[in-house]
Amino acid sequence: MSVRxxxxxxxxxxxxxxxxxxxxxxxxxxxxxxARRVLNDIISTMFNRKFMEELFxxxxxxxxxxxxxxxxxLAHASIMKLNQASMDKLYDLMTMAFKxxxxxxxxxxxxxxxxxxxxxxxxxxxxDSPTILQQVDETFRQLIEIYGxxxxxxxxxxxxxxxxxxxxxxxxxxxxxKDKVQNNNGRFVLPVSGPVPWGTELPGLIRMFxxxxxxxxxxxxKHGGNYVRAPKEGSFELYGDRVLKLGTNMYSxxxxxxxxxxxxxxxxxxxxxxxxxxxxxxxxxxxFLARLMGGMEIKKPSGPEPGFRLNLFTSDEEEEQAALTxxxxxxxxxxxxxxxxxxxxxxxxxxIMGEFEITEQPSLSTSKGDDLLAMMxxx
Amino acid sequence: MFRWERSIPLRGSAAALCNNLxxxxxxxxxLTHFGVVHGPSAQLLSAAPEGVPLAQxxxxxxxxxxxxxxxxxxxxxxxxxxxVLLVLTSHRGIQMYESDGSTMVYWHALDSGDATPGxxxxxxxxxDIPAKGPNIVLSExxxxxxxxxxxxxxxxxxxQDCVADMVTADDSGLLxxxxxxxxxxxxxxxxxxxxPCPSVQLWQGIIAAGYGNGQVHLYEAxxxxxxxxxxxxxxxxxxxxxxxxxxxxxxAAEDTFVHIWKLSRSPESSYIEVEHCHGECxxxxxxxGARFCDSSGSSFAVTGYDLAEIxxxxxx
Numbered sequence: 001m002s003v004r005x006x007x008x009x010x011x012x013x014x015x016x017x018x019x020x021x022x023x024x025x026x027x028x029x030x031x032x033x034x035a036r037r038v039l040n041d042i043i044s045t046m047f048n049r050k051f052m053e054e055l056f057x058x059x060x061x062x063x064x065x066x067x068x069x070x071x072x073x074l075a076h077a078s079i080m081k082l083n084q085a086s087m088d089k090l091y092d093l094m095t096m097a098f099k100x101x102x103x104x105x106x107x108x109x110x111x112x113x114x115x116x117x118x119x120x121x122x123x124x125x126x127x128d129s130p131t132i133l134q135q136v137d138e139t140f141r142q143l144i145e146i147y148g149x150x151x152x153x154x155x156x157x158x159x160x161x162x163x164x165x166x167x168x169x170x171x172x173x174x175x176x177x178k179d180k181v182q183n184n185n186g187r188f189v190l191p192v193s194g195p196v197p198w199g200t201e202l203p204g205l206i207r208m209f210x211x212x213x214x215x216x217x218x219x220x221x222k223h224g225g226n227y228v229r230a231p232k233e234g235s236f237e238l239y240g241d242r243v244l245k246l247g248t249n250m251y252s253x254x255x256x257x258x259x260x261x262x263x264x265x266x267x268x269x270x271x272x273x274x275x276x277x278x279x280x281x282x283x284x285x286x287x288f289l290a291r292l293m294g295g296m297e298i299k300k301p302s303g304p305e306p307g308f309r310l311n312l313f314t315s316d317e318e319e320e321q322a323a324l325t326x327x328x329x330x331x332x333x334x335x336x337x338x339x340x341x342x343x344x345x346x347x348x349x350x351x352i353m354g355e356f357e358i359t360e361q362p363s364l365s366t367s368k369g370d371d372l373l374a375m376m377x378x379x
Numbered sequence: 380m381f382r383w384e385r386s387i388p389l390r391g392s393a394a395a396l397c398n399n400l401x402x403x404x405x406x407x408x409x410l411t412h413f414g415v416v417h418g419p420s421a422q423l424l425s426a427a428p429e430g431v432p433l434a435q436x437x438x439x440x441x442x443x444x445x446x447x448x449x450x451x452x453x454x455x456x457x458x459x460x461x462x463v464l465l466v467l468t469s470h471r472g473i474q475m476y477e478s479d480g481s482t483m484v485y486w487h488a489l490d491s492g493d494a495t496p497g498x499x500x501x502x503x504x505x506x507d508i509p510a511k512g513p514n515i516v517l518s519e520x521x522x523x524x525x526x527x528x529x530x531x532x533x534x535x536x537x538x539q540d541c542v543a544d545m546v547t548a549d550d551s552g553l554l555x556x557x558x559x560x561x562x563x564x565x566x567x568x569x570x571x572x573x574x575p576c577p578s579v580q581l582w583q584g585i586i587a588a589g590y591g592n593g594q595v596h597l598y599e600a601x602x603x604x605x606x607x608x609x610x611x612x613x614x615x616x617x618x619x620x621x622x623x624x625x626x627x628x629x630x631a632a633e634d635t636f637v638h639i640w641k642l643s644r645s646p647e648s649s650y651i652e653v654e655h656c657h658g659e660c661x662x663x664x665x666x667x668g669a670r671f672c673d674s675s676g677s678s679f680a681v682t683g684y685d686l687a688e689i690x691x692x693x694x695x
Contacts, residue, residue: 001450001470103665106614108591152591153526153550153575156615163395163684164418164450170685183663187685190635190663192613199574200592201610203634206653208607221655224636227613 001161002154003058004146008115009067009162010055011139012101012247014046015118016094017071018125021080023251024310034079034308039125040132041078045296047135054292056142061165064095066285073293079307085323086312092171093312099166100181100188101246106197106230108155110244111162112147113234116140117247140238148236175250193226198233380695381659384678385430386688390437391417393667393682396452397577397617398530400668400682400689403456403463403478411672412478413689414454414465415682421454421467423480430691436480440469461510473504475515484513501525503547503555505563521563523547523555532581546586546600548576554588556600567603578619580628585642585651587628589616595630597642597651606651611638618669622676627656629679631669635661637681637692661690 018039025035045051068091075082075090082090101114119140126132150158170186181189196202203223210216234243313319393399394416403412410433412425424435440449449469456478457464463478475485487504501524507516526549533545544559552571558564574591581587586598593612598605612632620629628640639656664683672678678693 108615151526151551152573156550156575156577156591160395167394167418167685168392187663190665192635192660196613197592200613201594203593203610203613205610206607206655207609208650208652209605210648210650211602211604213605216650219655222658223611223613223638224658224660225613225634 001060001164002157003060004150004154005061005158005161005165006059007055007143008111008147008158009061009098009165010070011115011143012098012111012118013067013071013094014074015115015122015247016097017075017090018042018122019249019251020090020093020312021075021310022125022249024312028310030308030310036128038078038080040129042074043122043126044129044132044135045074045077047132047139048296049135049138051292051296052139052142054294056146059288061161062285062288064165066289069289070292073296077296081307081309082312083309083319083323085319085326086310088326089312089322093173095166095169096171096173096176097250099169100176102159102162102166103188103190104246105159106195106244107152107199108159109150109152110197110234110246111155111159112143112236113242113244114247115143116236117242117244119143120242121249137238144236144238192224194228195230196227198230200230202227202229381657381679381692382695384691384693386690387413387424387426387430387432387680389415389417389424389682389687389689390422390435391420392685392687394418394450395665395667395684398453398455398668400618400670400680401455402670402672402680403458404673406673412456413680414456415668415689416451416454418450419448421451423454423465438467438474438476438480440467441471441474441486459508462508464508475506485515487517501528501549503528503531519563521547521555521557521565523557523565523568524549524551524553526550526553529575529577530579532579532586534581534583546579546581546588548579548588550575552576552590554579554586554598556586556603566601569598569603569605575615578616580619580621582621582623582626582628582642583644587619587621587642589619589630589632591615593632593634595619595628595640597653599651607653609640609653612636617665617667620670620679622671622674624674625676627671627676628653629669629671629676631666631681633665633667635664635666637661637666637669637679639676639679659692664690 022039025038071091071094072087075087102111105111105114119136123133123136126136172182172184172186176182177184183189203225204220206219206221207215208217232243235241311319313322396416399416401414405412409428410425412423414421414423420437420439422435422437424432426432440451442448449471451467451469453468455466457466464484465476465478465480467474467476470489472486472488474483476483503521503523504517505519505521507518509515524547528547528549530548531545545557545563547555547557552574554569554576555565556567556569558566576588576590578589579586581600584600586600588596588598590596593610593614593616595609595611595616596605597607611630612634614632614634616630616632618631621627626642628642629637630640631637637659641654641656643652644650645652661681661683664686666681666683668682670680672680672691678691681690681692
């Protein structure tokens with residue numbers, strides 16, 4: 001599959017995460033300066049040059065579990081903390097939102113416009129911080145340079161790689177259900193109306209030519225949809241009208257967002273099969289995480305600023321209830337890391353942990369190896 | 380008119396690949412075999428005419444060095460004059476099995492040392508297949524494409540001069556038309572126009588090609604001339620299939636639609652002509668595979684991304 005998929009996956013999921021956190025910070029009435037602080041810290045960690053360098057290296061996609069560790073780390077890059085249930089819900093919402101956007105992209109190349117929509121909004125969050133703005137623009141330019149020249153075939157491969165990553169994920173999101181973009185079985189609605197992709201003709205016409213290439217007949221046929229021409233192409237420049245709405249902030253209205261855990265469908269069971277079976281790749285994934293998170297520079301909070309806990313649910317009781325009732329097969333638990341029993345493995349992990357350049361909030365664990373284990377066990 | 384028949388359940392949903400359904404008709408045994416790629420595994424199952432599943436089997440791509448389990452890119456039954464082989468492809472290589480998937484008879488590893496990681500070289504590999512047994516030999520490598528090959532279509536040789544036997548298509552939309560023989564000869568090249576050609580078919584000297592912009596083009600194989608251009612779909616085409624007895628063409632796309640067309644030649648000019656027969660909407664499903672289930676085109680089956688069943692339709 002495509003080895004250029006990770007940056008697009010990471011930036012879009014990261015964008016969705018910021019949209020959701022921004023909405024919850026406002027819903028929970030967190031004071032403006034604290035909220036801004038949190039978003040600034042997360043965005044500046046996300047777009048850190050060293051981290052971006054690792055991200056943009058051509059590489060295969062890792063599992064949803066591995067990626068979740070990165071976002072959990074990111075979400076805790078500031079004075080804000082999330083409980084397990086809230087982190088789970090956050091990740092569910094992020095993944096379903098981007099899955100929806102990828103599926104509905106008219107052209108495979110439009111996933112780049114979706115990415116630009118996310119970056120445009122992120123720049124809005126940090127418009128008062130010129131240094132972070134510069135970091136984001138730098139990433140923007142890198143995206144334009146690397147992806148601007150890819151062919152339609154390469155974008156189709158990227159699209160397929162993303163869809164494989166999201167295969168069998170059918171978590172129902174109440175906002176999507178209300179807006180009728182998702183059905184009750186968790187599948188997204190694929191409309192058969194609206195504008196055709198840029199570069200596609202309206203279906204319904206047959207043209208026949210002679211040996212000289214001259215058109216000799218024209219016939220229309222009933223194609224079943226209700227399409228219109230694409231108005232114009234979205235801009236792939238640093239600034240411009242993207243035209244596409246996918247990837248813009250749909251949480252700006254203050255709407256509570258619940259997810260429904262439907263654990264009884266067969267598709268979920270098949271996904272669970274693959275996550276419960278012994279995974280010989282855990283070590284590779286840990287190496288990947290070490291490399292990527294090694295590039296994250298998490299700043300120690302200066303001064304005695306107290307942290308706070310953000311809740312993705314509307315009450316503490318709801319959050320507790322969600323933690324208790326999350327279906328087994330949707331748990332992100334990394335079951336097979338038995339490092340505490342395996343002497344060699346725990347030494348390896350300690351070494352990987354030693355490569356981290358994180359100066360971070362004081363932890364209750366006694367050794368760095370235990371930090372990583374504790375984090376993995378919490379997943 | 381077609382009606383929706385009983386669906387066949389799949390163990391795993393279909394992956395978002397193109398041409399992700401292979402069908403082997405066994406009329407003598409009153410059975411149909413289906414093959415669908417899920418991801419790291421492919422599912423084979425056989426069903427009775429009413430769609431009752433009878434047997435099923437899962438195949439995996441051969442493991443090797445690498446970060447993640449290899450993903451299968453295609454599963455396909457190759458019907459040769461004396462033998463049927465099941466071919467499984469992945470980025471690691473090509474695996475060939477007896478037609479029921481029970482025994483692997485051949486494995487060809489693809490080297491992963493391409494200059495640009497992740498891209499395919501565009502080579503077409505030709506294998507000599509004996510009537511029985513595993514003595515399969517790579518006989519030729521055809522150069523003609525620079526971007527990854529997406530599909531290959533073949534037709535039994537008609538025994539005349541200058542009759543095309545094989546068409547290969549790639550990610551840039553380029554089509555290469557070949558004549559088989561002790562060595563393959565390149566007859567014509569039909570250039571692309573900026574979109575991939577994920578699927579191609581060949582019937583009585585007519586090339587049918589489906590493109591990423593939703594169009595189906597019909598070309599004269601001997602000259603490479605475009606004779607018919609159909610604005611068939613609103614999204615990228617994911618599969619084409621042919622019912623050779625009736626000259627029917629099936630096109631399926633990510634726009635949730637499946638269309639059936641009748642190919643013919645004008646009696647006066649013998650130019651290629653086409654007629655639209657039927658359109659079917661597979662609601663909310665990004666179709667990724669479609670095949671006729673009989674050679675007269677009176678029934679067809681469809682797979683969709685994230686869908687854990689094979690949807691079947693037959694004419695009333």
